[in-house]
Amino acid sequence: MNIGEASERSGLPAKTIRYYEDIDLVAPDRAENGYRDYSLSDVHRLRFLHRARNLGFSIDECRLLLSLYTDRNRASADVKAMAEQRLTEIDAKIQALQSLKAALQPLVDCCHGDERPDCPILDDLAGFHAKRSQAQA
Amino acid sequence: MNIGEASERSGLPAKTIRYYEDIDLVAPDRAENGYRDYSLSDVHRLRFLHRARNLGFSIDECRLLLSLYTDRNRASADVKAMAEQRLTEIDAKIQALQSLKAALQPLVDCCHGDERPDCPILDDLAGFHAKRSQAQA
DNA sequence: GCTAATCCTTCCAGTCGCTGGAAGGTCAAG
DNA sequence: CTTGACCTTCCAGCGACTGGAAGGATTAGC
Numbered sequence: 001m002n003i004g005e006a007s008e009r010s011g012l013p014a015k016t017i018r019y020y021e022d023i024d025l026v027a028p029d030r031a032e033n034g035y036r037d038y039s040l041s042d043v044h045r046l047r048f049l050h051r052a053r054n055l056g057f058s059i060d061e062c063r064l065l066l067s068l069y070t071d072r073n074r075a076s077a078d079v080k081a082m083a084e085q086r087l088t089e090i091d092a093k094i095q096a097l098q099s100l101k102a103a104l105q106p107l108v109d110c111c112h113g114d115e116r117p118d119c120p121i122l123d124d125l126a127g128f129h130a131k132r133s134q135a136q137a
Numbered sequence: 138m139n140i141g142e143a144s145e146r147s148g149l150p151a152k153t154i155r156y157y158e159d160i161d162l163v164a165p166d167r168a169e170n171g172y173r174d175y176s177l178s179d180v181h182r183l184r185f186l187h188r189a190r191n192l193g194f195s196i197d198e199c200r201l202l203l204s205l206y207t208d209r210n211r212a213s214a215d216v217k218a219m220a221e222q223r224l225t226e227i228d229a230k231i232q233a234l235q236s237l238k239a240a241l242q243p244l245v246d247c248c249h250g251d252e253r254p255d256c257p258i259l260d261d262l263a264g265f266h267a268k269r270s271q272a273q274a
Numbered sequence: 275g276c277t278a279a280t281c282c283t284t285c286c287a288g289t290c291g292c293t294g295g296a297a298g299g300t301c302a303a304g
Numbered sequence: 305c306t307t308g309a310c311c312t313t314c315c316a317g318c319g320a321c322t323g324g325a326a327g328g329a330t331t332a333g334c
Contacts, residue, residue, distance in 0.1 A: 090241070101228070108217060117211055
């Protein structure tokens with residue numbers, strides 16, 4: 001099938017599919033007219049990539065996951081370790097975002113948000129802690 | 138002062154400070170020897186940028202925040218709106234990460250993680266839902 | 275058979291926010 | 305006078321695409 005259909009079936013944009021070929025994640029045949037010709041197995045691979053990317057695995061991790069997937073002798077422990085590391089990263093990001101929120105929320109809360117120029121958010125960014133700016137900095 | 142001291146005082150790497158000059162976020166004087174010469178006000182600006190970036194504002198948002206900061210006539214509502222949008226984005230990212238986690242965690246939990254090749258994580262990526270892969274896909 | 279629309283190709287450039295490195299000038303200490 | 309730290313510019317690369325130009329192939333309709 002042509003790239004357009006492979007794109008529809010895998011859910012990946014054609015541009016992305018060509019890019020994945022560039023970086024050797026997939027290697028479709030070529031038809032006589034030069035068009036890429038995707039097999040069902042190629043599409044399967046693309047869907048695999050689509051899912052794995054959606055789960056936040058990097059391209060290199062996807063590459064590894066694919067090789068583990070096609071290696072009938074690999075241990076599931078290898079895959080589990082990668083997934084666990086992803087979970088750890090996800091938790092760390094959630095933590096970071098929550099402390100970001102904790103820093104930003106009080107600033108928003110105490111900013112009156114009206115026509116007056118006095119703004120605690122800018123004051124904080126400028127480094128005025130626990131005071132209101134009166135004069136120019 | 139030279140860039141090294143400005144770097145120390147602002148907490149930003151010298152490379153980043155030069156980059157900020159490139160994109161017109163800061164415009165230090167030049168000494169006779171061609172070295173950049175930062176004033177206290179420049180350092181203040183850099184610290185402002187450092188804080189705002191740490192709160193997750195994009196470079197363009199920082200540019201706007203700086204202009205709002207130096208505009209004595211701006212309304213605090215403008216800044217509050219930006220900060221609130223940041224909070225919304227933060228919440229959305231937290232949500233996304235949490236559903237990511239919810240998708241990945243059960244896969245990790247049900248993967249036995251041993252020497253056997255059978256692996257529910259790969260099965261899921263390959264699109265085998267609610268079964269164990271027995272034959273090749 | 276002709277034309278227009280759609281699909282495909284390759285290649286190059288841009289995104290974002292830096293970061294690394296090369297090649298070379300300047301300055302302070304010993 | 306040399307060494308080393310600091311500074312300069314410029315160019316390239318990161319990750320993972322995405323946009324667009326220029327042109328070839330195919331298909332549908334007239």
